[in-house]
């Protein structure tokens with residue numbers, strides 16, 4: 001019985017976490033080029049947002065994206081599929097910051113998102129976990 005109660009409370013906790021939606025307003029970040037030639041972007045993924053959600057980088061300049069997820073047990077990832085610009089990755093996120101390096105070779109706006117979905121709930125993307133990489137000349 002005790003075992004059942006702890007399972008029930010874990011389920012309730014997970015459902016509660018899945019329902020909680022306290023996302024900040026979508027922020028826009030324009031990267032600058034560091035002395036070593038890299039554009040560095042720091043991003044946080046949370047329930048259910050990317051912060052910043054709009055990232056502006058220069059074309060043909062390497063980008064080092066440092067990304068982590070906020071505390072909590074909900075798994076998140078970041079997926080961007082823009083092979084036409086040589087930006088194409090899927091990375092599962094952790095609370096430890098991870099570095100993702102890429103260089104966009106074609107100007108344009110490229111969507112990124114978290115592709116996770118919990119049971120019958122709306123997908124993380126539908127809940128707001130998406131953004132745009134703007135690649136400019």
Ligand SMILES: [Cu+2]
Pocket residue numbers: 075076077114115116124129
């Ligand atoms: Cu997610």
